[in-house]
Amino acid sequence: MKNPYYRYLLANEAFAAGDYQTAVEHLDFAIDKRRDEDRFLALMGMSHLMLGDRKESEKWMRRAEEAASKDADKLRYHNKLELLLRQDMDRG
Numbered sequence: 001m002k003n004p005y006y007r008y009l010l011a012n013e014a015f016a017a018g019d020y021q022t023a024v025e026h027l028d029f030a031i032d033k034r035r036d037e038d039r040f041l042a043l044m045g046m047s048h049l050m051l052g053d054r055k056e057s058e059k060w061m062r063r064a065e066e067a068a069s070k071d072a073d074k075l076r077y078h079n080k081l082e083l084l085l086r087q088d089m090d091r092g
Contacts, residue, residue: 001029004029004031004033004034005030007026007027007029007030008026008030008037008040010022011024011026011027011030011040011043011047015043015050018050020048020050023047024047024048027040027043027044027047037067038064038067038069038073038077039064041060041061041063041064042060042061042077042080044060044064045057045058045060045061045063045064045077045081046080049081049085054085057084057085058081058085061077061078061080061081064077
């Protein structure tokens, strides 16, 4: 399990199953190997948000925006964070 893209896949599956802590653990490994992979960073941000850590989530989503090479991706990450933050506020 040394491939960061495989670990990202496992993180995605864990996230979809609601196991956000496991997603974070897989992403820690993946990001350690590929620090500027924007999709790794964005999923880390979403995972932290679902764990209830808004500040950590914003930090990771900002990193994803900065790492994204395309403006469309930057905007997508920004909008995704805004939506998740709104949903989080509605829940709590």
